[in-house]
Amino acid sequence: xxxxxxxxxxxxxxxxxxxxxxxxxxxxxxxxxxxxxxxxxxxxxxxxxxxxxxxxxxxxxxxxxxxxxxxxxxxxxxxxxxxxxxxxxxxxxxxxxxxxxxxxxxxxxxxxxxxxxxxxxxxxxxxxxxxxxxxxxxxxxxxxxxxxxxxxxxxxxxxxxxxxxxxxxxxxxxxxxxxxxxxxxxxxxxxxxxxxxxxxxxxxxxxxxxxxxxxxxxxxxxxxxxxxxxxxxxxxxxxxxxxxxxxxxxxxxxxxxxxxxxxxxxxxxxxxxxxxxxxxxxxxxxxxxxxxxxxxxxxxxxxx
Amino acid sequence: xxxxxxxxxxxxxxxxxxxxxxxxxxxxxxxxxxxxxxxxxxxxxxxxxxxxxxxxxxxxxxxxxxxxxxxxxxxxxxxxxxxxxxxxxxxxxxxxxxxxxxxxxxxxxxxxxxxxxxxxxxxxxxxxxxxxxxxxxxxxxxxxxxxxxxxxxxxxxxxxxxxxxxxxx
Amino acid sequence: xxxxxxxxxxxxxxxxxxxxxxxxxxxxxxxxxxxxxxxxxxxxxxxxxxxxxxxxxxxxxxxxxxxxxxxxxxxxxxxxxxxxxxxxxxxxxxxxxxxxxxxxxxxxxxxxxxxxxxxxxxxx
Numbered sequence: 251x252x253x254x255x256x257x258x259x260x261x262x263x264x265x266x267x268x269x270x271x272x273x274x275x276x277x278x279x280x281x282x283x284x285x286x287x288x289x290x291x292x293x294x295x296x297x298x299x300x301x302x303x304x305x306x307x308x309x310x311x312x313x314x315x316x317x318x319x320x321x322x323x324x325x326x327x328x329x330x331x332x333x334x335x336x337x338x339x340x341x342x343x344x345x346x347x348x349x350x351x352x353x354x355x356x357x358x359x360x361x362x363x364x365x366x367x368x369x370x371x372x373x374x375x376x377x378x379x380x381x382x383x384x385x386x387x388x389x390x391x392x393x394x395x396x397x398x399x400x401x402x403x404x405x406x407x408x409x410x411x412x413x414x415x416x417x418x419x420x421x422x423x424x425x426x427x428x429x430x431x432x433x434x435x436x437x438x439x440x441x442x443x444x445x446x447x448x449x450x451x452x453x454x455x456x457x458x459x460x461x462x463x464x465x466x467x468x469x470x471x472x473x474x475x476x477x478x479x480x481x482x483x484x485x486x487x488x489x490x491x492x493x494x495x496x497x498x499x500x501x502x503x504x505x506x507x508x509x510x511x512x513x514x515x516x517x518x519x520x521x522x523x524x525x526x527x528x529x530x531x532x533x534x535x536x537x538x539x540x541x542x543x544x545x546x547x548x549x550x551x552x553x554x
Numbered sequence: 555x556x557x558x559x560x561x562x563x564x565x566x567x568x569x570x571x572x573x574x575x576x577x578x579x580x581x582x583x584x585x586x587x588x589x590x591x592x593x594x595x596x597x598x599x600x601x602x603x604x605x606x607x608x609x610x611x612x613x614x615x616x617x618x619x620x621x622x623x624x625x626x627x628x629x630x631x632x633x634x635x636x637x638x639x640x641x642x643x644x645x646x647x648x649x650x651x652x653x654x655x656x657x658x659x660x661x662x663x664x665x666x667x668x669x670x671x672x673x674x675x676x677x678x679x680x681x682x683x684x685x686x687x688x689x690x691x692x693x694x695x696x697x698x699x700x701x702x703x704x705x706x707x708x709x710x711x712x713x714x715x716x717x718x719x720x721x722x723x
Numbered sequence: 724x725x726x727x728x729x730x731x732x733x734x735x736x737x738x739x740x741x742x743x744x745x746x747x748x749x750x751x752x753x754x755x756x757x758x759x760x761x762x763x764x765x766x767x768x769x770x771x772x773x774x775x776x777x778x779x780x781x782x783x784x785x786x787x788x789x790x791x792x793x794x795x796x797x798x799x800x801x802x803x804x805x806x807x808x809x810x811x812x813x814x815x816x817x818x819x820x821x822x823x824x825x826x827x828x829x830x831x832x833x834x835x836x837x838x839x840x841x842x843x844x845x846x847x
Contacts, residue, residue, distance in 0.1 A: 281598070287730045290593040291740045294568070297601050303565025304612070307699070309637040377607075455607035462609050462636045519726040594747070596740040646776075649795035649825065653776040665825055675756075675819040675828065677798040682746040687821040689743070 255344050263499065264482065265337030272503075273474025274298040276481065279507060280514050287518040298474065305470070308463030317372045321460070324369040325468030331361035332475030339482045340412045341502045342495045347413035352404055355412060356397065359479055362472045363389050363438070366447075369469070370457030381456025385447040387525055391532040392437040392444070398539050399430035403487070406547040416486045423550070426543050428487050433535055435480055435513055437528065439473075443520035444528050481506040481513075566612070566638070567696035569601040570688060573611035573635065577628050578660075579618025582678040583645040587615060590681035590688075600689055608634040613691050615684075616664055617644045619651040625661045632668045638699040640671045640691040644684060649673045746818075754799045755815035757792055761832050763811035764790065770803035770812060779803055783836075791831030794819060 259265055264272075277298040285292025313321055335358035338351055363385060370382030404410050407418045437444035447456050458469055485505035492498040523531070576584055590597045591604060605611045608631045620628060632641075641664075646652040648664035664670055671694050674687035741747055749755075757779075766788040771781035778796035782789045804812045822828055 283734075285596070285598060286738065287733050288593055289733045289736060289739050290596040291599040291738045291742065292596075293598050293601055297569065300565045300568040300601060301571075303561050304569045304571075305565075307562040307565065307638075308612075311636065455605070455610060458610075459607045460609055466610060515727075515730055519730055593739055594741065596738075599740060599743055646795055646797060650793065652796060653798050655777055655796070663825075670825070672821050672823060673795065673825070673827075674821045675794050675797075680818050682741070683818045683821065685743070690821055690823075 259344070260334065260337035264339050264341050264478075264502070266333050269333055269336035269475055269478050270471065271299075272478050273471060274302070276477045276506070276510050277474045279510050280477070283511055283514040284518050287515065298470070302467050302471065305467035306464050308466075310463040310465065317374055320372040321369065322465060324365040324372070325461070325465045325472065328362045328365045328472035329468050329475065331358045331365075332472045332479055334358050335361075335479040336475055336482065338412065339479065339486055339502075340416045341482075341486065342498050343413075343417075343491060343493060347411050349409065349411045351412050352400065352410045352415065355479075355483070356400060359438075359476070359483075360393070362476050365472075366457050366469070369461070370459075373457070373460035375460045377454040377459040378457050381447055381459070384449075384525060385457060388437050388444060388446055388528060391529040392434045394536045395430055395532050395539055396434040396438070398536065398544065399427040399434070402539070402543040402547045403427045405544075406550045408551065412486070417491045421550075423543060423546050424487065426539075428484060430535065430539050430543070431484055431487070432509070432512070434532075435484070435509075436516060437532070438480055439477060439513070441513060442517040443523045445517075445522050446525055446528060449522060477510070478506070481509040484509050563696040563699065566699060567692050570613050570692035570695065571603050571605045571611045572597075572613050572615050572688065573605055573608045573631070574615045574617070575628060575631055577616055577618040577624035577648070577664075578621035579645070579647060583617035583647070586678045586681050587617070587644060587684055590684050592681075595681040595685060597685055597688070600685065600692070602685075602688060609636065611635055612638070612695060613640045613642055613688060615642045615644050615688070616648050616668075616670075619647040619654050619657075620661050620664055620667060621659050622661050623659075625667060628667060638695055640695050641668055642672045642674060642687050642691050643670045644674050644687070645679055646675060646677050649675065652677065749816055749818065751816070753814075753816050753818075754801050755817050756794055756799075756819050756828070757797065757803060758813050758815055759790060759792065759830070759832060760811045760813075761834055763809045764832075764834060765809050765811075766790070766834065766836055767808065769806045769808065773802040773806040775800055775802060780831075785836075787833055787835055789831060789833045791829065793826065794828040795826065 261267060274296055278293065278296055281297065282292040313319070335355055338355045338358070340347055367382045367386050367389070370378035370385070403415060403424055406421070406423050407415055409415060436442065440448050449456065458466060461469060482502065485502050489501050489505045492501055574584065574587055589595065608614070612635070614632065614635055616628070618624070643649050643664050647654070648670070650663050651657070651660055654660055661667070672687045672691045674684055676683055679687075766783070768781045768783070771779045776796050776798045778793050778798070780791045780793070799814070801814060804814055819828065
């Protein structure tokens with residue numbers, strides 16, 4: 251685990267240099283697939299990149315006071331955390347992981363939604379506050395399932411290192427956990443049926459209502475990076491580990507795009523659920539997951 | 555023009571985000587605007603997104619003759635949209651109050667209150683005509699963004715061509 | 724599970740959208756901008772009387788009359804076309820294009836007053 255490997259992972263692949271264009275590409279694939287499923291044409295290639303350019307050129311109003319200072323910092327830290335989460339993914343077999351980087355990945359994946367909630371409150375707007383409350387409720391609900399699924403696999407393999415988890419053989423438990431993570435991803439990425447945070451007809455733009463220009467561009471970029479990191483996590487858990495780095499990268503991107511298409515299909519075919527239905531759904535998932543997953547993980551540890 | 559400015563112009567032309575404001579309309583034009591987002595006309599092929607918050611948008615699409623109660627809201631929303639911005643008047647109502655010309659609740663056509671860039675005639679205009687108007691507004695944003703960004707001055711395409719500029723707070 | 728079949732169907736079919744500058748055909752009888760034929764107009768002023776939104780303005784002097792039409796005021800209802808006994812007004816069968824300056828599409832015509840031609844065989 252030397253400095254050059256770490257830097258190349260965080261800055262080049264799958265870190266910043268790969269993740270930022272990949273974020274725009276995955277967002278474009280999502281919008282285009284959604285459009286095709288609705289028999290429309292959809293946006294031209296790399297449309298999120300043009301959105302980013304346009305937003306960078308907008309004039310941002312003066313933001314006085316401490317809450318204004320906070321408003322400016324939330325987006326940048328979201329982007330940094332999401333890019334860091336992308337950088338931690340064990341795509342290429344190298345020695346750059348460490349025992350416990352699973353915990354770091356999970357905490358970095360939480361940061362964008364935490365900071366979205368904070369942004370809604372510090373923007374001092376009614377719609378921002380309502381959107382943040384909804385996002386916070388949804389966050390608690392899906393995180394129970396998400397964290398239980400990931401910790402379940404980790405406990406069964408007796409390791410917290412992402413590299414080891416990716417390399418271990420698949421078991422029934424792993425597929426249950428992948429399914430549970432896939433069920434949480436629509437809520438994490440604000441897609442139907444759990445897109446309550448983006449409920450346009452109800453609360454304008456939710457937490458990002460007062461955001462303008464470059465700050466909004468950073469939030470959209472953080473959202474795209476969250477897509478890359480979350481779908482990448484599912485992809486490394488699903489895909490077999492290949493020795494050749496280029497083949498491994500290609501397989502990683504292919505599996506991520508598959509997950510993107512599955513999520514888009516779910517989003518195109520469902521309607522938005524209200525907050526009580528969403529929380530109840532995740533509560534039921536959590537109960538099922540406790541019964542199947544955690545108990546079998548513990549059983550595998552006791553080696554019955 | 556430097557590379558960054560060229561990229562910004564490209565972005566503005568290819569990604570017009572709309573905010574729709576109804577200032578007393580009969581809803582005919584609003585329905586046609588929503589129809590422009592349906593699969594048959596698909597506004598998203600131009601990169602158009604209907605944004606929920608005025609702070610996210612570049613182009614304000616206004617429909618309806620401006621009623622007295624809508625004037626304050628209209629000016630607030632216009633102030634909230636960040637520069638550079640463009641205004642599209644949809645239908646004949648904002649251009650000239652149309653059939654409601656004798657009404658006592660109206661505060662006049664739209665260009666009395668905010669500078670208008672593109673007028674889309676029709677009662678209601680067809681969705682493809684609205685899309686044409688939005689595409690023209692995106693082009694105006696891309697070409698005249700410099701003029702539109704001068705502190706506090708918002709120059710409409712028409713005034714730009716005739717060489718006059720008014721300060722509209 | 725019908726929705727899955729529907730989505731896969733949509734995905735594999737061609738999109739139904741009109742690609743941008745292409746527009747759908749206009750139905751016959753579409754009511755667009757009003758076109759005024761000066762040769763047929765006798766200056767009766769019926770169109771201005773019937774207009775619902777004062778888009779047609781008609782002014783009379785002893786020798787001339789001025790007919791003007793402001794499309795930005797027009798609601799394209801067609802009452803003027805129906806009311807014109809000389810059939811001097813028709814409506815274009817296409818959508819008017821977006822314009823940039825207020826009052827840009829306004830047209831007006833000043834014509835000398837003339838006697839209305841009575842149909843042949845009208846007994847004195």
